[in-house]
Amino acid sequence: xxxxxxxxxxxxxxxxxxxxxxxxxxxxxxxxxxxxxxxxxxxxxxxxxxxxxxxxxxxxxxxxxxxxxxxxxxxxxxxxxxxxxxxxxxxxxxxxxxxxxxxxxxxxxxxxxxxxxxxxxxxxxxxxxxxxxxxxxxxxxxxxxxxxxxxxxxxxxxxxxxxxxxxxxxxxxxxxxxxxxxxxxxxxxxxxxxxxxxxxxxxxxxxxxxxxxxxxxxxxxxxxxxxxxxxxxxxxxxxxx
Amino acid sequence: xxxxxxxxxxxxxxxxxxxxxxxxxxxxxxxxxxxxxxxxxxxxxxxxxxxxxxxxxxxxxxxxxxxxxxxxxxxxxxxxxxxxxxxxxxxxxxxxxxxxxxxxxxxxxxxxxxxxxxxxxxxxxxxxxxxxxxxxxxxxxxxxxxxxxxxxxxxxxxxxxxxxxxxxxxxxxxxxxxxxxxxxxxxxxxxxxxxxxxxxxxxxxxxxxxxxxxxxxxxxxxxxxxxxxxxxxxxxxxxxxxxxxxxxxxxxxxxxxxxxxxxxxxxxxxxxxxxxxxxxxxxxxxxxxxxxxxxxxxxxxxxxxxxxxxxxxxxxxxxxxxxxxxxxxxxxxxxxxxxxxxxxxxxxxxxxxxxxxxxxxxxxxxxxxxxxxxxxxxxxxxxxxxxxxxxxxxxxxxxxxxxxxxxxxxxxxxxxxxxxxxxxxxxxxxxxxxxxxxxxxxxxxxxxxxxxxxxxxx
Numbered sequence: 064x065x066x067x068x069x070x071x072x073x074x075x076x077x078x079x080x081x082x083x084x085x086x087x088x089x090x091x092x093x094x095x096x097x098x099x100x101x102x103x104x105x106x107x108x109x110x111x112x113x114x115x116x117x118x119x120x121x122x123x124x125x126x127x128x129x130x131x132x133x134x135x136x137x138x139x140x141x142x143x144x145x146x147x148x149x150x151x152x153x154x155x156x157x158x159x160x161x162x163x164x165x166x167x168x169x170x171x172x173x174x175x176x177x178x179x180x181x182x183x184x185x186x187x188x189x190x191x192x193x194x195x196x197x198x199x200x201x202x203x204x205x206x207x208x209x210x211x212x213x214x215x216x217x218x219x220x221x222x223x224x225x226x227x228x229x230x231x232x233x234x235x236x237x238x239x240x241x242x243x244x245x246x247x248x249x250x251x252x253x254x255x256x257x258x259x260x261x262x263x264x265x266x267x268x269x270x271x272x273x274x275x276x277x278x279x280x281x282x283x284x285x286x287x288x289x290x291x292x293x294x295x296x297x298x299x300x301x302x303x304x
Numbered sequence: 305x306x307x308x309x310x311x312x313x314x315x316x317x318x319x320x321x322x323x324x325x326x327x328x329x330x331x332x333x334x335x336x337x338x339x340x341x342x343x344x345x346x347x348x349x350x351x352x353x354x355x356x357x358x359x360x361x362x363x364x365x366x367x368x369x370x371x372x373x374x375x376x377x378x379x380x381x382x383x384x385x386x387x388x389x390x391x392x393x394x395x396x397x398x399x400x401x402x403x404x405x406x407x408x409x410x411x412x413x414x415x416x417x418x419x420x421x422x423x424x425x426x427x428x429x430x431x432x433x434x435x436x437x438x439x440x441x442x443x444x445x446x447x448x449x450x451x452x453x454x455x456x457x458x459x460x461x462x463x464x465x466x467x468x469x470x471x472x473x474x475x476x477x478x479x480x481x482x483x484x485x486x487x488x489x490x491x492x493x494x495x496x497x498x499x500x501x502x503x504x505x506x507x508x509x510x511x512x513x514x515x516x517x518x519x520x521x522x523x524x525x526x527x528x529x530x531x532x533x534x535x536x537x538x539x540x541x542x543x544x545x546x547x548x549x550x551x552x553x554x555x556x557x558x559x560x561x562x563x564x565x566x567x568x569x570x571x572x573x574x575x576x577x578x579x580x581x582x583x584x585x586x587x588x589x590x591x592x593x594x595x596x597x598x599x600x601x602x603x604x605x606x607x608x609x610x611x612x613x614x615x616x617x618x619x620x621x622x623x624x625x626x627x628x629x630x631x632x633x634x635x636x637x638x639x640x641x642x643x644x645x646x647x648x649x650x651x652x653x654x655x656x657x658x659x660x661x662x663x664x665x666x667x668x669x670x671x672x673x674x675x676x677x678x679x680x681x682x683x684x685x686x687x688x689x690x691x692x693x694x695x696x697x698x699x700x701x702x703x704x705x706x707x708x709x710x711x712x713x714x715x716x717x718x719x720x721x722x723x724x725x726x727x728x729x730x731x732x733x734x735x736x737x738x739x740x741x742x743x744x745x746x747x748x749x750x751x752x753x754x755x756x757x758x759x760x761x762x
Contacts, residue, residue, distance in 0.1 A: 109709065112663075120710055240665060246316045
């Protein structure tokens with residue numbers, strides 16, 4: 064099997080290791096990974112902020128960069144949710160109609176891809192730590208993930224999973240919301256981290272790097288005894304190719 | 305920046321980290337959550353009920369004019385009088401005119417958000433008419449000289465201790481007055497007012513088109529008393545409150561109460577079809593219905609956002625909203641707060657002044673998930689944002705950031721021209737203010753793409 068890798072812009076720039084861990088996982092499964100080095104951004108930040116002309120321009124580029132007909136896999140349900148849910152608002156009945164439709168049916172968030180399409184729930188990972196899951200809004204409500212993250216984590220060796228209160232409540236990031244309404248956004252992060260700390264977990268794990276970016280920003284500023292980690296980084300732990 | 309936005313930022317900064325506020329809201333909403341979870345279990349297929357309700361309301365929104373004409377015809381047939389009010393001023397003037405005509409000195413009011421929307425109480429007081437809120441929550445809020453904090457539960461921000469304290473200050477009741485004692489005390493106080501009042505003012509939950517009736521839903525009986533004791537009854541209702549038929553009530557009454565309070569059905573559900581007839585025992589001698597537009601037609605003209613006119617004001621979207629729970633109902637400075645308020649207020653009161661509310665959301669989607677009439681609330685916020693940007697109502701500096709972002713993201717080489725260190729300095733210069741003092745900025749690394757290229761010798 065061959066797949067195109069979609070590394071969202073902020074993962075490309077801020078969390079490149081997560082990208083490489085994704086490659087490691089896919090290669091372990093015998094999947095040949097292609098990466099178009101011209102790719103940048105799906106346009107979500109502009110779209111969510113009301114700048115639909117800018118989003119359209121970036122979306123056109125995205126469609127061009129990913130029109131290979133191959134399956135596309137990425138480590139972010141919010142960016143892929145953008146393609147799945149909002150591209151119709153930009154490209155329905157345009158000259159890009161057929162291409163965007165094809166991309167929509169080919170594109171998968173990694174935990175969905177592993178669990179529901181490859182039917183793989185155990186990657187032989189080992190992670191001897193106590194973790195708590197943050198359900199990202201986009202994964203849950205935009206993309207439609209339900210049990211996938213916990214199913215994958217349950218098969219990780221030596222991991223201890225503890226549930227936090229309000230695990231499916233927003234961390235407060237919301238793209239440009241985080242700078243336009245700094246107080247509300249930070250207040251939501253504070254409540255999220257508080258709930259996580261109460262579990263005594265060492266890590267907050269999520270499928271969504273943008274949530275983790277936000278939660279980490281609060282944790283680091285306040286030197287709190289908890290870390291953030293992407294599920295891909297856990298799944299790639301404890302084994303080598 | 306609009307004055308409203310400036311105030312909003314100041315107010316939210318103050319309240320978002322208020323531990324006491326968080327504690328009270330969390331406790332009060334947790335009670336609600338439990339009740340609603342239980343209430344939903346009465347449905348064998350809640351999704352089906354929701355989609356039926358949604359479809360009925362969509363049909364109404366798409367032919368609002370037709371339904372209003374049918375309603376008007378049927379309502380007038382029963383002897384009720386209709387006054388069309390294009391805005392808040394017309395509605396207020398209509399009420400004052402009715403009060404003058406019937407020499408009204410005192411008014412009892414049951415809970416009505418539309419009366420808040422037109423700011424009726426101060427106008428009546430200024431006119432020399434004593435106006436009393438008779439819903440317990442509204443009564444408490446009126447005593448405290450505040451605005452309703454929530455569209456369904458106006459005093460949700462107050463703990464039972466807060467309320468006992470308020471009664472102690474106002475009526476010198478014992479400091480440790482229990483909720484039961486407070487309710488009983490209020491009941492006695494209000495009962496005499498109902499008997500004496502010259503006019504009752506209510507809202508309306510549904511306008512039933514085929515019979516020309518107004519359906520009022522409440523839990524305390526104060527609505528029924530407000531409509532039946534005084535000689536004059538005035539109902540003020542938004543034009544979007546139509547449902548086509550009496551036969552739709554079984555669906556709407558229960559879906560409203562389930563999502564509003566978790567009750568299978570609210571305690572008092574009344575349908576009124578005009579003033580007392582000669583062969584009837586009770587009811588007002590005169591009945592007026594003020595149908596309020598106040599921006600609703602403007603909303604109806606929005607291709608996507610008009611869906612928000614399906615709202616039945618159950619308040620569920622407020623109760624699940626993490627933004628609402630963080631800042632509370634007062635910070636919005638609008639009649640309708642929470643997700644639904646952020647969607648409709650810019651269309652009711654002005655996009656330029658109120659578009660900031662559409663941006664004050666993380667788009668988490670819980671509101672959409674919860675809405676009993678399937679309004680895609682968070683998506684409608686996206687359309688509002690688009691319209692605000694198009695109209696040029698957003699910050700100019702932000703427009704520049706977005707332009708720069710578009711240019712950079714369109715050309716990979718621009719992104720790669722700058723080293724991670726330069727990017728870190730750049731982001732700190734542009735965003736450290738807006739990112740605020742309570743979070744650390746993320747740190748740029750050598751990008752995935754550059755590392756990939758090196759590994760693959762390209």
